[in-house]
Amino acid sequence: MDLQRTREIASRVEELDEVGSTNAALRMFATDTDGWPHLSVLLTENQTAGRGRLDRTWSAPAGTALAASVVLRRLPDIPSARGWIPLAAGAAMVDAVAAQLADHAVAVKWPNDVLVDGRKICGILAEGAGDAVIVGSGVNTAMTEAELPVPTATSFAALGSTVDVDRLLATYLERLSAWIDALAESGDAVSSGLHAAVVERCVTIGLDVRVSLPGDRFLEGKAETIDEDGRLVVRVGADTHAVSAGDVVHVRPAQR
Numbered sequence: 096m097d098l099q100r101t102r103e104i105a106s107r108v109e110e111l112d113e114v115g116s117t118n119a120a121l122r123m124f125a126t127d128t129d130g131w132p133h134l135s136v137l138l139t140e141n142q143t144a145g146r147g148r149l150d151r152t153w154s155a156p157a158g159t160a161l162a163a164s165v166v167l168r169r170l171p172d173i174p175s176a177r178g179w180i181p182l183a184a185g186a187a188m189v190d191a192v193a194a195q196l197a198d199h200a201v202a203v204k205w206p207n208d209v210l211v212d213g214r215k216i217c218g219i220l221a222e223g224a225g226d227a228v229i230v231g232s233g234v235n236t237a238m239t240e241a242e243l244p245v246p247t248a249t250s251f252a253a254l255g256s257t258v259d260v261d262r263l264l265a266t267y268l269e270r271l272s273a274w275i276d277a278l279a280e281s282g283d284a285v286s287s288g289l290h291a292a293v294v295e296r297c298v299t300i301g302l303d304v305r306v307s308l309p310g311d312r313f314l315e316g317k318a319e320t321i322d323e324d325g326r327l328v329v330r331v332g333a334d335t336h337a338v339s340a341g342d343v344v345h346v347r348p349a350q351r
Contacts (some may be wrong), residue, residue, distance in 0.1 A: 100265035107135035115144035117164040118231040133168035187270035202298035214249035
């Protein structure tokens, strides 16, 4: 792939013809801190054993999806602030996708799934790797409608668009780098502006939701906001619950 713009932003870019998981591979490579500095990227269009949140498997026909992982080393000193990294990645990818799909509604479903017209085009998984964090993203690029894994998924091709991968990655890295730098400098999602940016892009807020919680429990209510710790605040009757982890289903379709 021609990745000129991406290479101007990333510290290092390596493209593999095939790999099981870009996150798993980058975790091994990233032990070489000098060789793989902050904002290094590993990518492929043929990931054979990808993983999503909650240990879900993620796969796609070769050449129809982009899997890209980036190593982040410039991190906030405050551990709790690092919980905002996956949300920052989701917001950054929203901007990258929206830049090429201007006629569509692009938003985040909490915490970091990227939706286009209410259907998922990208999933994100952030994982610790020693003193670094690796953020992987899987974007449906050239999948046809018939190749989409579920009816709630979409792709650039299914939307009648041909993605510019270099532009997509470059925009994503620009936004992600800026928000991570601001978060590291302030140590606080609110003062860094990241909290407001995520809330602005999050379509989950204001919708009726069903949240699957650990222990086969469920929470049904209205998503009111995202708190200062990145948790989804759900109102159930007179009570509010702050959800730090869970699988969210939009009961009422997104309108944004």
